[in-house]
Amino acid sequence: MQPGETPLAGVDAILVDLDGVVYKGDLPIAGAVESLSDPGIRVGYITNNASRTAETVADHLQRLGLPATAEDVVTSSQAAARLLMGLVPAGSEILVVGGEGLTVEVERAGLIPVGAASSETAAVVQGFAPDVGWHQLAEAAFALQGAHSERPWVATNSDWTIPVARGVAPGNGTLVSAVHTAVGRLPVVAGKPETPIFTTALERFSASKALFVGDRLDTDILGANRAGIRSALVLTGIDGARQLLAADATMRPDLILENLTELVLPYPAVEARQDGTTRVRDAVVRLDGRRLELEAAGAYGDLVRAASAAVWNSGMAIYAIDVTASLLDALRIAR
Numbered sequence: 439m440q441p442g443e444t445p446l447a448g449v450d451a452i453l454v455d456l457d458g459v460v461y462k463g464d465l466p467i468a469g470a471v472e473s474l475s476d477p478g479i480r481v482g483y484i485t486n487n488a489s490r491t492a493e494t495v496a497d498h499l500q501r502l503g504l505p506a507t508a509e510d511v512v513t514s515s516q517a518a519a520r521l522l523m524g525l526v527p528a529g530s531e532i533l534v535v536g537g538e539g540l541t542v543e544v545e546r547a548g549l550i551p552v553g554a555a556s557s558e559t560a561a562v563v564q565g566f567a568p569d570v571g572w573h574q575l576a577e578a579a580f581a582l583q584g585a586h587s588e589r590p591w592v593a594t595n596s597d598w599t600i601p602v603a604r605g606v607a608p609g610n611g612t613l614v615s616a617v618h619t620a621v622g623r624l625p626v627v628a629g630k631p632e633t634p635i636f637t638t639a640l641e642r643f644s645a646s647k648a649l650f651v652g653d654r655l656d657t658d659i660l661g662a663n664r665a666g667i668r669s670a671l672v673l674t675g676i677d678g679a680r681q682l683l684a685a686d687a688t689m690r691p692d693l694i695l696e697n698l699t700e701l702v703l704p705y706p707a708v709e710a711r712q713d714g715t716t717r718v719r720d721a722v723v724r725l726d727g728r729r730l731e732l733e734a735a736g737a738y739g740d741l742v743r744a745a746s747a748a749v750w751n752s753g754m755a756i757y758a759i760d761v762t763a764s765l766l767d768a769l770r771i772a773r
Contacts, residue, residue: 442704445670445693451480451645452701453636453667456495457487458653458675459698461502463603467674471503473698481510482643484636484650486629486657488515488565488594488610489537512639514594514629515540518563519547520638521628525590530560535578535613537567540594555581564617564625565594566610575613579620587623595629597657601676631661640667651698655681655689668692673742679769682746684756694746696739706740708747716748723748723765728758732765741768 439447446452452474454460460470460483474481483506485495492511499506518540522532526549534541534551544551544563552559554577562581582591597609618624628634630652640648650667652658653675662669670693671677682694693705709717715724721736721744730748735741745765749756766773 439705441707444703445649445695445701445705446477446479449479449647449649449668451482451643451648452477453482453484453639453643453645453648453650453662455630455650455652455654455658455675456483456485458601459651459672460499460504462601462675464498465603466502467697469697469699470674473701474504477701480643480645481506482639482645482648483511484630484639485511486514486595486597486610486635487600488513488518488540488629489567490539491542492516492539494539509642512635512642513539513543514635515543515565517628517635517638518565518592518594519543519549521592521626521634522549522561522563522590523547525592525626526560531556531558533559533562533578533581535562535570535574535617536565536594537569540565540567553577555586559586559589561590561592562625563592563594564610564614566597566600566613570613575616576620578617582617582621582623587621591617591623591625593625593627593629595657596627597629597654599676601653606676630657631664633661633665636661636665636667640665649693651695651701653677655685655691659685659691660689663688663690670695672696672698673739674698679742679745680771682742683749683761683769685746685750687750690746690750694739694743696737696742700739706743708743710747710751716744716751718744718747725752725759728754729760729762730765731762732768735768738768738770745769 650662721740722733
């Protein structure tokens with residue numbers, strides 16, 4: 439990125455995660471609607487949440503004030519249905535463990551969703567829904583063991599948690615883990631951090647130079663990196679300074695944004711100097727041996743960028759670095 443360029447320079451589509459980036463529960467995140475309403479390029483909304491249809495997601499976005507349609511939404515259910523089409527013949531019976539969003543996409547793929555397995559069941563697909571309970575998980579386990587241990591099993595996603603209005607709740611990964619524990623095997627995963635959902639999005643939007651914006655390193659950023667898509671972590675959701683400092687190379691974003699309003703602002707340069715300091719505008723940190731200390735706080739987002747760059751460029755893991763109390767406080771990391 440050249441000095442003075444915005445994160446959108448050279449980009450032909452913005453692919454945006456939803457929970458923790460655009461909204462939390464039913465509430466929009468500050469600046470998100472304004473930033474995505476008319477950015478001048480195509481906006482695609484990419485979600486691992488398999489419980490809702492693309493139409494329902496688009497309706498939610500419209501209520502928030504965004505000009506979104508179902509065609510602008512790519513769900514992990516859509517990516518999972520696409521995977522199933524490559525695993526079983528057209529018209530096959532599929533055991534669906536999940537909600538309406540998954541059932542609808544299985545039907546649209548020309549497959550037959552059922553709630554209980556039979557000898558005709560060709561595969562199992564599993565996705566998150568708030569009402570998924572023991573009986574559905576047990577049905578999936580029964581359909582994947584014994585004589586049926588080779589049946590294809592596709593999971594929409596493997597997120598351990600999901601952010602909602604009241605806090606952080608268990609996600610589909612916990613439900614998949616319950617079935618895995620019973621059957622001793624793992625599913626093929628369609629959603630982030632695996633690449634099928636990104637491939638679906640790039641093809642849908644005819645994008646070759648996309649920017650993906652997410653709030654989680656282990657799903658959003660890892661997935662974008664695996665798919666070869668430029669990535670940005672926004673500090674409005676699950677992961678923040680603590681996780682960024684500890685991130686290994688596979689989970690490091692190209693950009694760090696305090697919120698989505700920074701999409702159209704010049705992105706600041708990171709200056710690593712010979713004296714061990716790393717500067718981002720007025721934020722300065724110094725790495726002295728194994729000691730990382732605060733010299734000037736500057737703006738919060740700039741300090742997160744500077745501290746992350748200092749750790750990443752050091753070649754050391756975060757546990758080998760002594761981060762001073764003053765820097766931890768400035769980064770809002772509890773000691």
